[in-house]
Amino acid sequence: MAIGEERYQSELITRVIEKGICVNCGACVGLCPYFAYFDGRVAVMDRCGAGTGRCLQVCPRAAYTQIMREEAKGLEGRDLSLGFYSQVLTARAKDKYLHEEAQYGGVVTALVCLGLEKGLFKGAVLTDRGGELSPGGALAVTPFAVKSCAGSRYSASGSLSILNKAIKDENDGIAVVGLPCQMEALERMQRSVPDGGDRASKVAIRIGLFCTWALDYRKLRDFLYKNGVKGIVRKYDIPPPPAEKFVVLTEEGQKEFPLGEIRVFVQKGCYLCRDMTAEWADISVGTMEGTAGWNTVLVRTERGKDFLDDAFKEGILEKGNLPDENLKHLIVASRNKRERGKKAESDMLRDSE
């Protein structure tokens, strides 16, 4: 069987789980009882043994084949480091509350709140703040719930499991906020058999986050615990280079750690990742380096454009321009990630031969 044809769980286990390259996106979780996301990690609960299935098809780490957007076909000559996009800009939410609570400009939270209020979708798959256990996926159906999920947790949350559950519970019109790997998983879901198209049609909008890597939550927690961070973390931040800092804000105050001490907790599977700006999203959102409190936004699809235009029209977002310098910088960073991912993948495939 050629790569890409097999669909069963055991293949996913050998190719991804046992290799330790699962990025805990959660795409394979919640389809069936054989996988679970729990406390920061995806676990194999039982062996399914079936010869066909959906888990392997949706996994962004299982297929070592790249997928490509229709729109990008014919553009291969152009620089596609950022993936296909129609527009790049900067933005921030007008809501002052979000300047405090959101990660940067609060664009994501503001967009999701708007979508819910206007009925563009009925629920949004987000990532909560965690508690005794790791942050995990949450289906937010009210703006209040959306706001309580604001901010970035720098560990994978398996939140696509919540999407699967929502679809199983017959929900329709769901926004998904997720990392680049999760956006890719959504795209693979769209292309999967037997019912991927149908399932993907329940997703009203994909909002992607920029991402360099995500951490293994359990290792991070142990580290923080050993370093005196015991309560629930209110906010994490990784200020742009050359800061080389990992900042943790709790009820007790702020703590900073050298980024080097944290990087060792990066998920192994993240080193294979080639996508920094969530090329499979409708809208991708990241930080705006050098200008605190603003986001860089890439618009990639028609539905993404309509949604964003609407947000400006409604006056919930302020618009700005991304200086060329920043764009160049973003492209370089993106390209570097692609190169690193490509190399890591060929190293891995060579080693496993």
Next chain:
Amino acid sequence: MKEIFERSGGSELLLQGNEAIARGALESGVRFCAGYPGNPSSEIIETLAEAAKEIPVYAEWSINEKVALEAAAAASFAGLRAIVSMKQNGVNVVSDFLTNLSLSGTGGGLVLVTCDDPGGISSTNEEDARLFAKLADVPLLEPSTPQEALEMTKWAFELSEQIKNIVILRSVSRLSHTRANTLIGDLPDYGGGAFFDTKSPFHTFPVLTKHLERHKKLDSAMILSERSAFNRYDGPDWPELLVIASGSCWNYVTEAVELLDLSSKVGVLKLGMTWPLPCNLLRKHLARAGRILFAEELDAFVEESVKALTADLGSEVGIKNFYGRGSGHIPICGELSPGLILGVLGDLFSKVWKAEIFREKIRTFIPQPVPPREFGFCAGCPHRGSFYAIKAALAWDGRNGFVSGDIGCYSMGIWPTGFNQVKSVHAMGSGVGLASGYGKLGQFGFDQPVITVCGDSTFFHAAIPALINARFNDSDILLLILDNSATAMTGFQPHPGTGSNAMGHKVEPVDIESVCRSLGVYVEVGDPYDLNVTACAIYRLMGMAGPRVLILRRKCALVQGRQGGFPYTMMVAREKCLGEECGCGRYCTKIFRCPGLIWDAAEKKALIDEVICVGCGICSEACPRGAIVRMEKRKD
């Protein structure tokens, strides 16, 4: 069977071997009976405990076998007759006391009954407990039939009082659970009280003197044995083959000799006392046969003693050909059977013995053989919930954790019914002891989580010392006490936690939770039917250090069945059931495996087997589609 307690004898009753032993004890005027349940021995104390409701006899289920023997020895020291019963593993537990007791000697007749389980049909091991008789230098009796079981029990008491030492009576599963017409004798009049004569204390000092005395007692037992009718020879004066048989095997030999028409060639020496051996009797028969076959279960116990005796006797009996375990004619493990003995005798006499003919005969009696079944927890068993939760917690954790198991129904956790979570099972309480060791391996780089499980009865029997050890040595151990309020595996005998004792008297239950708390161990209580909540609790507890206990409390399904039953009628909503499709893959019948769930191959949907399903409802939590529906049972 109330007739077992009938005062006057003379009638024939259809008695099980174990009941015959109990009746024999009653006819001997036994006053004190103690034991720990374990297949195939349990019915002895059960019968005596029933008797104790009508006859001035005391019976108890003790906390473990060692305490049982100690309690019974107290009665013996005070001049009363006493009996203890257990399975082969129990003899290991008593052995420390036994080898000291046999030095101090006894007062009133004291009999230890061991019911061995050749083939390990309901045991974790296969063991010949007879070796303890040799180790402790005490007489060993082996009855072959229920009638003999009754009579030998009586003899055992007399013998014990004659030599002033404990006597071991050994049964095996086939005898303990065989029923046969048995002629009963009278029960005695009960008189005489208990009195410990402080002028003749019981202790082991001076040790050498006592050891020598013990051997002298054994010599007197041998002399009594030489004259005993329980050692008996049938056959020609000069047989071509002498079979030395004991216990159940004697029946197989008799049957085989008859079926093969060998009674003119084969002589059978039936030994009722197999330790010490009746040397003179053996000398006589050894001298008259050149070929000797041993039919005994399990070890070459008689075989090796007879070989040693033959060597001692030297030219007096001459050179022999021995057939048995040493020669490979008898398998070194497993139960013997008539078919097996037929095969061996057939070989030795070049008689074609067709096992097929025998099997064909059996087939005519049992036309529809029982289909093979795997071991499994009952429908509604709380252990299924416990192991399901353990499986989830260990999978979530992902560090290759495992369960250190113990003795009880939950030992079946090694099989799919317990999701193969249990990776070691040994003796009572050993799972906890092992866990206490694993809990100290962190310093050597061991980071696999270990969960140890034990039942309520096992907890009292032998787990407490291991738990205290863990507490004392600050070991990282997580003990799950699967408290199903029963000694379920052996047939629901009461234990200190159940609130009543062997004789049915109400007693204040010993509270497992407070026992653990008093040790300074962290304790939580959960419900194994609450699958996800329990799994989360286990996961959380796994993350803690030091000794921790989670009591998972739910009545054994069989007990619950008798005490009011279960709340639900279950149904599979067919339109929701995914069956083999991606998203389920027959999860309920393939993974969850409650026998109440079945697969409708024609419709490709799951079904509830209404006869088997008890209505505990926990599978509805396991079904990924919510297709298994609970409906409140109608209260008529």
